Amino acid sequence: MKLFFGDVFQEHAILTQEESHHFTKVLRGKLNDIIYVTNGTGTLIKGKATDVHAKEVTVSIDEKFDEFERKNYRLHMVVAPTKNMDRLEFFLEKATEIGLDEITFIQSFHSERKALKIERIEKIIQAATKQSLKAYFPIINPLVKFTDFLEAQKTNSADKFIAHCNQTIDRIPLKEQLRSSTGDVVILIGPEGDFSIEEVQLAEKKGFKGISLGHQRFRTETAALQAVFATDWELGEK
Amino acid sequence: MKLFFGDVFQEHAILTQEESHHFTKVLRGKLNDIIYVTNGTGTLIKGKATDVHAKEVTVSIDEKFDEFERKNYRLHMVVAPTKNMDRLEFFLEKATEIGLDEITFIQSFHSERKALKIERIEKIIQAATKQSLKAYFPIINPLVKFTDFLEAQKTNSADKFIAHCNQTIDRIPLKEQLRSSTGDVVILIGPEGDFSIEEVQLAEKKGFKGISLGHQRFRTETAALQAVFATDWELGEK
Numbered sequence: 151m152k153l154f155f156g157d158v159f160q161e162h163a164i165l166t167q168e169e170s171h172h173f174t175k176v177l178r179g180k181l182n183d184i185i186y187v188t189n190g191t192g193t194l195i196k197g198k199a200t201d202v203h204a205k206e207v208t209v210s211i212d213e214k215f216d217e218f219e220r221k222n223y224r225l226h227m228v229v230a231p232t233k234n235m236d237r238l239e240f241f242l243e244k245a246t247e248i249g250l251d252e253i254t255f256i257q258s259f260h261s262e263r264k265a266l267k268i269e270r271i272e273k274i275i276q277a278a279t280k281q282s283l284k285a286y287f288p289i290i291n292p293l294v295k296f297t298d299f300l301e302a303q304k305t306n307s308a309d310k311f312i313a314h315c316n317q318t319i320d321r322i323p324l325k326e327q328l329r330s331s332t333g334d335v336v337i338l339i340g341p342e343g344d345f346s347i348e349e350v351q352l353a354e355k356k357g358f359k360g361i362s363l364g365h366q367r368f369r370t371e372t373a374a375l376q377a378v379f380a381t382d383w384e385l386g387e388k
Numbered sequence: 389m390k391l392f393f394g395d396v397f398q399e400h401a402i403l404t405q406e407e408s409h410h411f412t413k414v415l416r417g418k419l420n421d422i423i424y425v426t427n428g429t430g431t432l433i434k435g436k437a438t439d440v441h442a443k444e445v446t447v448s449i450d451e452k453f454d455e456f457e458r459k460n461y462r463l464h465m466v467v468a469p470t471k472n473m474d475r476l477e478f479f480l481e482k483a484t485e486i487g488l489d490e491i492t493f494i495q496s497f498h499s500e501r502k503a504l505k506i507e508r509i510e511k512i513i514q515a516a517t518k519q520s521l522k523a524y525f526p527i528i529n530p531l532v533k534f535t536d537f538l539e540a541q542k543t544n545s546a547d548k549f550i551a552h553c554n555q556t557i558d559r560i561p562l563k564e565q566l567r568s569s570t571g572d573v574v575i576l577i578g579p580e581g582d583f584s585i586e587e588v589q590l591a592e593k594k595g596f597k598g599i600s601l602g603h604q605r606f607r608t609e610t611a612a613l614q615a616v617f618a619t620d621w622e623l624g625e626k
Contacts, residue, residue, distance in 0.1 A: 364620075372485050379621070387603065
């Protein structure tokens, strides 16, 4: 079962230029091949390739699913990218497979990484979305300063959490928090050196509650992964 | 805070030859440096380097902890290694950080990988154990045929699970199973092509219960990671 990205219209779907190239040149796809197409915003169709060109592949719509496997919760992860890109990329792949709706990269006081190639990140997330047969493509936001991210926060009903290791500031276990959650969750994960006290205090002023992920010392990407797993484990349909 | 492996005696500890080399040559460690040493079976000490040679570093015992951060559950993961070694290695690193007590690699009917360099795997698990400051080194078993693994199973009180995707055979969600668990857990995770029906039936005869990890299509290493996270989430102290 092969899934491609494209535009889905009333009577047919058209693969993006990149996906058309992938279908014709890499996979040697042919006329009448049966494939799946998603628009990345919830619609997924099954159909046959009816017009095959290297730059544009047209697909008939034999079956159509709206809100395909839509999750019953929403998760926005806000993470300080790790110094090592492999670790960040693995996290992104796994998070997408498990259930990620939006990701924002932040540069915080102790961040070691100051720049990020967003195109590469989009590719990884797109590949993981297709591989795990999802019809929703996560929203990807570029790297912003943590203070700017907080400044832009609007008041809404989402459950907002900041994971940190500072034992002088009160924290509640994520488990407890998730079990009384509304299903709309934002989780902040700091850099290798943790958030600074000032950053935690600023986040708290903006409505983020301090959480602990357990008593263990986790790497940044392990903490972020655990937050994604835990959210799906507690809020997702099993 | 630096953790090393070594033998812990009554009055002093001695780093292994490899760790002595690492301390002296790579980290340029010196006399009187304060370091931590674990024997990998629960004991962790803090002390000073009192005798420094490239092949043997002796450490005084200033503080000693037995059963250091011992978990309240035991997890034995039995996995078919992925074709791609990077994915397997990332799983092993994360699993060790989160909480892994024993790992067995199996070759099952649909396995694509028939060989495994166990030395490399030991290195990865050892590094992850040290990095996450653990005093228990997981037991690592070499690659065995799945049928031989099952043959060798003894009757005991452990909760034994086999994760598979075969919808014609009854499965219970892992979540439910864990919530009534004794705390001694064995989980089997199959290869990319899943366990065969015969393998699932054979495992069931040996006391393994079929489990599902959710409705999602996960890669092998994602399924294995989820099982580790879930076990720690449900059974570990938070």
